[in-house]
Amino acid sequence: MAELSDQICQTIDTWRAKFPNSQARSAVLMALRTVQDADGYLSDEALENVAAYLNIPLAQVSEVVSFYSMYRRAPEGQHTLAVCTSLSCHLCQAHGLLAHLKTRLGVGPGETTQDGRFTVKVAECLAACGGAPAVLVDDQHYHECVTPAALDALIDELSESKDTADG
Amino acid sequence: MVEHLDTVCYRFKSVKDSWTLPVYTEQGGYAVWKEIVKTAPAPEDIIEKVKASGLRGRGGAGFPTGLKWSFVDRTAAGPKYLVCNSDEGEPGTFKDREILLTNPHQLIEGMLIAAYAMGMNVCYHFLRGEFALPFQRCEAALAEARAAGLVGEGILGSKLNIEMHNILGAGSYIVGEETAMLEALEGKRAYPRYKPPFPATQGLYGQPTTVNNTETLASVPMILEKGPEWFAQLGTAKSGGTKMFSVSGHVCQPGVFEVPLGTSFQTLLELSGGLASGRSCLAVIPGGTSMRVVPGDQMLSAEMSYEGMEAVGSAIGSGGVIVMDDRTDLAEALAVMMQFYQHESCGQCTPCREGSGWVSTLADRLAQGLGRSGDVDRLYTVAQQIEGRTICAFGEAISWPVSSFIKHFRPQLEAGIAPANQAVEDGQ
Numbered sequence: 121m122a123e124l125s126d127q128i129c130q131t132i133d134t135w136r137a138k139f140p141n142s143q144a145r146s147a148v149l150m151a152l153r154t155v156q157d158a159d160g161y162l163s164d165e166a167l168e169n170v171a172a173y174l175n176i177p178l179a180q181v182s183e184v185v186s187f188y189s190m191y192r193r194a195p196e197g198q199h200t201l202a203v204c205t206s207l208s209c210h211l212c213q214a215h216g217l218l219a220h221l222k223t224r225l226g227v228g229p230g231e232t233t234q235d236g237r238f239t240v241k242v243a244e245c246l247a248a249c250g251g252a253p254a255v256l257v258d259d260q261h262y263h264e265c266v267t268p269a270a271l272d273a274l275i276d277e278l279s280e281s282k283d284t285a286d287g
Numbered sequence: 288m289v290e291h292l293d294t295v296c297y298r299f300k301s302v303k304d305s306w307t308l309p310v311y312t313e314q315g316g317y318a319v320w321k322e323i324v325k326t327a328p329a330p331e332d333i334i335e336k337v338k339a340s341g342l343r344g345r346g347g348a349g350f351p352t353g354l355k356w357s358f359v360d361r362t363a364a365g366p367k368y369l370v371c372n373s374d375e376g377e378p379g380t381f382k383d384r385e386i387l388l389t390n391p392h393q394l395i396e397g398m399l400i401a402a403y404a405m406g407m408n409v410c411y412h413f414l415r416g417e418f419a420l421p422f423q424r425c426e427a428a429l430a431e432a433r434a435a436g437l438v439g440e441g442i443l444g445s446k447l448n449i450e451m452h453n454i455l456g457a458g459s460y461i462v463g464e465e466t467a468m469l470e471a472l473e474g475k476r477a478y479p480r481y482k483p484p485f486p487a488t489q490g491l492y493g494q495p496t497t498v499n500n501t502e503t504l505a506s507v508p509m510i511l512e513k514g515p516e517w518f519a520q521l522g523t524a525k526s527g528g529t530k531m532f533s534v535s536g537h538v539c540q541p542g543v544f545e546v547p548l549g550t551s552f553q554t555l556l557e558l559s560g561g562l563a564s565g566r567s568c569l570a571v572i573p574g575g576t577s578m579r580v581v582p583g584d585q586m587l588s589a590e591m592s593y594e595g596m597e598a599v600g601s602a603i604g605s606g607g608v609i610v611m612d613d614r615t616d617l618a619e620a621l622a623v624m625m626q627f628y629q630h631e632s633c634g635q636c637t638p639c640r641e642g643s644g645w646v647s648t649l650a651d652r653l654a655q656g657l658g659r660s661g662d663v664d665r666l667y668t669v670a671q672q673i674e675g676r677t678i679c680a681f682g683e684a685i686s687w688p689v690s691s692f693i694k695h696f697r698p699q700l701e702a703g704i705a706p707a708n709q710a711v712e713d714g715q
Contacts, residue, residue, distance in 0.1 A: 138411075138452040140366075143492060145474035149457045153416070180474070187476040187633075190416045190458030206378040207576055208535035208609055210623045244460065244627055245378040246417055249535035249607070250542045260419030 124169050128154055132173060144174045148184055152191060161192040189244075190259060197232040197239035199278045201271075202256040205242050208249035217253055218242070220268040224275065237279065289546055289554055291521055295529045296386050296393065296505040297545040306424050308431035311392035317437060319511045320396050323403055324443045330361065333404040337507065340515035341527015346372055346463070346500030347575065347605040348680075349593055358487035359495050361406035368491040369402045370472065370498040371412040373421070374456055374463040377575035378627060379607030382531035383501040385543045387414070387421035390505060391428035395451065397504035399438065400511065402449045405497055409450045413468055416456040425453045460631035464679045465498035466490075467633070478635045479679035502531055522548035526592040530606050534559035537566065537612040548592040555591060555608065566612040570696070574604020576624045577684030579691035583611075600691070617699045621692045622647070622654035628685045639682050642673040646685055653703030660708050663700050667693050 124132070132151045139146035151174060155166045162185055171178040185191045201221065205214045218229065221240050225233050232239040248254035251264020255271070263274060299305035299314065311317070323333075338353030359367065371394065375383040386394055398410045414422050429451055432438045440448045459477050461467045466480035469491045490496020506528065510518045519527040526548035532555055535541045539560030546555065552571070562568060568583030573591070579601040581589070589599045596603045611620060629647035634640040649666040652658050666689060674686035693700060 138454065140492065143473070146472060148474040149471065150455060153455070153457060176474075183476055184457075184474065188416070188457035188459050205623065206627055207572075207620060207623050208379050208541075210620070211536045211609070211611065211615065244630055245376050245380075247375040247381045247384050247415070249379050249381050249533060249609070252535055252541065256417055259417065262417075262420070 122165065122169075124155065124173055125158070128158055129173065132170075136174070145176050145180060148174060148176065148181055149188070152181070152185060156192060161195045198237050199258055200239045200241055200256075201274075202241040202243035202246075202259075203229075204244070204246045204248070204252070204254045204256070206245035206249075208245075209253040212252035214253035217255065217266060217268065217271060220271055224272065238275070289550065289558065291529065291547050292558075293545045294521070295509045295518075295545060296382075296390060296502055296531060297543060298390070298509075299393075300385070300389050302389075305389050306391050306428060308392060308428070308435060311390075315512070316392055316508070317396055317432075319508050320399050320437060321443065323400065324445050324447060327445075330404045330406060333400065333511070336511060336515045337404070338515075340510045340518040341522060341525075342503065342506055342510060342518065343526070343593065344500055345502035345506070345530065345606070347377065347577070349603065352499065352503055355487070355497060355499070356401065356405055358485070359405040359407075359497055360488075363488075363495050366409060366492075366494050367405065367407040368494060368496040369398060369405065369407045369410040370465075370468060370491065370496060371398055371410065371501055371504055372463060372465065372468060372498055373412060373414040373418070373501045374459075374468065375418075375501070375605075376415055376460045376463055377577060377605045377607055378624070379533060379535055379572060379575045379609040380605040381533045381535070382543050382606060384418065384421055385531070386501050386505050387418065388424055391421075391425045392432065393508055394425075394501060394505040395428060395432050395438065397507040398451060399449055400507050401497070401499065401504055403447070407497070408448055410452070411472055411491070412451065412453045413462070413472065414453060414455055415462070416458050418455070422453060422455055429453060459633075460627075461633045461679070461681065464681070467679070468498060469496065476633070478633055479681075481678055523590075523592045523594070525594045526603075530591070530603065532591065532606045532608050534608045534610065536608075536610040537562060537615070538610050539563060546591065549595065550591050552586045552589050552591055556587075556610070559610075562610070562612050566614065568610065569613045569615055570611045570617065570620075572601075572607070572609040572611075572688070573599075574602050575607035576609070576627065576688060577680075578602050578604040579687045580695060581691075582695050616654070617692065617696045618650070618703045619654040621688065621700070622650040624688055625650040625685070628681070632681065636677040636682070638673045638676040639685065642669055642682075643685055645669045646673070646689060650689075653700050656703050656705055658700075658704035658708065660704060662704060663693060663697060666700075 131154045135150040136147040171181045229242045255263045342352040343349045462477040464479045467477040471477045486496040531545045544558045571586040625647040629643040632643040670686040670689035673682045
């Protein structure tokens with residue numbers, strides 16, 4: 121079984137050090153995030169590796185993975201576009217953005233484009249209601265007051281960055 | 288012009304690089320903390336000042352902060368923990384993010400003061416998992432404060448040790464419930480705990496713990512700098528100080544406005560650019576979607592204070608003010624809200640786990656015009672059966688919006704009963 125890379129272990133150790141010595145389990149949330157950021161998703165093997173590294177039962181890793189919404193158990197598109205549909209964003213045409221994504225990319229919430237570039241998601245309140253409708257890109261970049269035109273520009277930009285990376 | 292606008296937590300919103308230590312210090316920041324470290328005042332005196340300021344928990348529950356702090360036994364054996372709750376996620380609320388982005392040092396100073404007052408040596412600052420940029424700001428600020436000797440071991444050459452850590456969540460609304468946050472910090476599913484025991488006696492790792500909201504803690508340095516009387520007098524007799532209101536929905540310039548408690552809703556509406564031309568205010572949710580909805584006309588004469596919101600049958604909650612104008616399809620709005628609660632129910636308590644699904648299904652059906660005869664009453668009954676039957680207040684967060692929508696806007700919901708289904712009832 122492939123083990124966690126040194127770099128991943130170092131990052132996990134940094135999180136681990138924030139908690140008391142006897143509380144390795146506390147680091148599981150960020151250990152999983154660290155592995156997911158590197159691999160793109162959490163495989164069965166990844167869960168076993170995290171459990172082994174923190175020396176906690178696999179069940180304690182699995183129960184966390186199945187609870188929190190930011191963990192992914194399968195690969196997704198290279199970029200994720202999560203449109204907030206909670207009330208403030210809903211009142212500011214968030215569903216229009218989802219419709220626009222469906223037209224532009226041909227996929228709806230939970231789906232990935234055939235070329236593997238984009239996964240469209242629905243997000244619950246991102247605490248960016250003043251910039252409604254808000255879109256969260258790749259789990260961390262906030263885009264606010266998003267219009268269909270802005271969404272098109274964003275998709276173009278993200279597509280180009282991949283082309284550059286490939287080139 | 289509103290007096291005392293943006294004077295406490297949001298005071299540096301227009302200051303360049305306000306999130307850096309040099310700028311914060313230049314503005315007088317950390318003076319209170321340095322004085323405390325130097326003079327070692329009695330912790331009880333600090334708690335008395337916080338009590339006298341009238342500061343109440345700004346996360347939603349509104350519990351008096353000084354009183355909460357007084358519950359911790361400073362002499363208890365073993366470690367004690369302070370937890371700062373930056374898991375902002377109540378729909379309509381986006382104020383803590385502004386504090387984290389514009390004023391992280393004031394929050395750090397507030398945490399240090401709170402830890403000192405309660406005899407705590409470790410602070411965990413828990414940010415929601417999506418807050419990548421706020422997390423970076425807080426990490427940078429903490430590194431600066433640590434390098435300056437303000438945080439860590441032997442603070443400013445004294446014998447004081449207070450450690451501080453920024454922690455990221457992994458996506459969950461219920462983590463914002465204080466005992467659920469402790470579970471998350473322990474690396475578990477964020478299931479709210481039974482209370483008692485309360486965190487003050489058995490919190491993180493079974494040790495005495497206090498969980499405070501970001502805005503609450505960030506208010507503390509100013510309260511001590513300018514005095515509890517100054518802070519208290521900014522607000523009303525029953526609601527001391529200022530409050531950050533996040534105004535969103537159908538307003539022309541949504542945003543965060545920190546105003547004295549007791550400010551009229553009209554003023555808040557003007558600050559946020561008002562409604563679009565020719566529109567009227569149909570409904571307002573004044574404290575995040577877990578609070579009761581208030582008809583627009585009642586809000587227009589209401590004041591934004593704990594007692595003012597109680598007078599119109601709702602509550603200030605987290606200060607997330609969602610404005611809906613007369614174009615709003617309220618049945619659809621309710622359905623959108625209930626989808627949120629169904630998605631975010633942690634599943635621990637059966638009434639909430641099952642009830643949130645039923646409520647969402649019924650609200651959705653009405654929103655789509657496919658309601659069946661009696662659906663509005665059914666919706667009410669199901670919601671009522673969740674309330675009071677759950678470990679945490681999530682049950683109320685489902686029930687209050689539902690019952691208030693039905694109370695104030697029943698005809699709009701009844702309109703979602705399909706004509707065919709209506710005919711069945713008429714024929715009976």
